[in-house]
Amino acid sequence: MVIRIPTQDYTHSITNINARFYNFEYIFKSTDVLYLDPSNEITQIPNWSVDFYLDDGHMSVAGNQCLADYIFRNVFEKSK
Numbered sequence: 001m002v003i004r005i006p007t008q009d010y011t012h013s014i015t016n017i018n019a020r021f022y023n024f025e026y027i028f029k030s031t032d033v034l035y036l037d038p039s040n041e042i043t044q045i046p047n048w049s050v051d052f053y054l055d056d057g058h059m060s061v062a063g064n065q066c067l068a069d070y071i072f073r074n075v076f077e078k079s080k
Helices: 013-020 024-029 061-076
Strands: none
Touching: none
């Protein structure tokens, strides 16, 4: 499984611009690798860039919980 986690500056970063040019989902489509990109869902949550990250840029407890919930819904619930 590959999961693309948005960085705190996702909406303004070069990473977001590059994502428009490189379709990572397409790269993994012909493989057995599950590619997940929770960026659209996470960035719709109010204050996500503040609440989901620590000062050093790592995900906070709330950010990790959101990510874990996303993975659970998209991996484990769909495999039932």
